Amino acid sequence: MQTLHVDASTWMHRLAPRLKLGALAALGILLFLTDNLALLGLAVAIGALLYFSTGLPVSEALKRLRPVVLTIIVVALFSLIFNPVHVAAVTVLRLTALVFFAAVVTATTSIAAFIDEITALAAPLEKIGLLKAADIGLSVGLVVRFVPEILDRYRAIREAHEARGIKIRMTTALVPLIILTLRDADNIAAAIDARGIRRH
Numbered sequence: 001m002q003t004l005h006v007d008a009s010t011w012m013h014r015l016a017p018r019l020k021l022g023a024l025a026a027l028g029i030l031l032f033l034t035d036n037l038a039l040l041g042l043a044v045a046i047g048a049l050l051y052f053s054t055g056l057p058v059s060e061a062l063k064r065l066r067p068v069v070l071t072i073i074v075v076a077l078f079s080l081i082f083n084p085v086h087v088a089a090v091t092v093l094r095l096t097a098l099v100f101f102a103a104v105v106t107a108t109t110s111i112a113a114f115i116d117e118i119t120a121l122a123a124p125l126e127k128i129g130l131l132k133a134a135d136i137g138l139s140v141g142l143v144v145r146f147v148p149e150i151l152d153r154y155r156a157i158r159e160a161h162e163a164r165g166i167k168i169r170m171t172t173a174l175v176p177l178i179i180l181t182l183r184d185a186d187n188i189a190a191a192i193d194a195r196g197i198r199r200h
Contacts, residue, residue: 006107008055017113018120021106031094037086040093047100052162054107067151068099114140153180 006013012020031043052061072095079088118140122133157176161168 005110005149006055008108010053010055010108012054012104012108013051015108017109017117018107020118024101024105028098031097034084037089037093040090040097042102043097044093047097047104050104051100051107054104056107064103065099072096072099121187150177153177 027043031040034040052058054061056064072092075095076088076092079091083091119133122136125136126133154173154177157170157173161173181199
């Protein structure tokens with residue numbers, strides 16, 4: 001399996017995962033407390049600067065952002081249809097800034113560190129009997145780990161369509177993508193059970 005983590009030694013990699021996750025949460029809240037275009041634009045610029053300083057080659061960095069950028073474009077178009085230009089611009093800048101900051105965190109934090117931090121944060125809920133902290137950490141880790149796999153599956157399906165001269169549509173891509181993803185999920189679940197990771 002691939003991972004979104006970049007193996008490098010930048011100052012962002014050396015920051016504690018808890019600090020990065022806390023900063024991401026705080027920035028997410030702050031971004032939604034302002035509609036000042038100048039401040040939001042500054043946030044986008046800082047996020048982009050941090051993201052392109054994670055050690056990724058520029059081409060790979062842009063490739064990772066492509067699916068999310070397409071989503072933001074769709075959101076922007078819908079926002080322009082139903083809202084004033086200022087509101088649409090605010091929405092786009094907020095989402096873009098969040099994407100950059102989230103990409104920085106995932107690129108500079110290993111899956112193991114993610115799991116450890118989420119497990120530690122969920123520990124108080126386990127003490128009152130609401131959930132199993134280790135299960136929450138494992139679930140979040142698997143979701144983060146699955147993202148590049150799903151994107152690669154989609155690219156493979158799209159290339160197969162193009163090779164056959166078939167125009168790709170959501171209906172023709174979604175079914176095989178779901179089947180392949182569920183198959184991988186079954187394999188991972190079997191591996192987890194075989195290793196007794198979720199036994200309590």
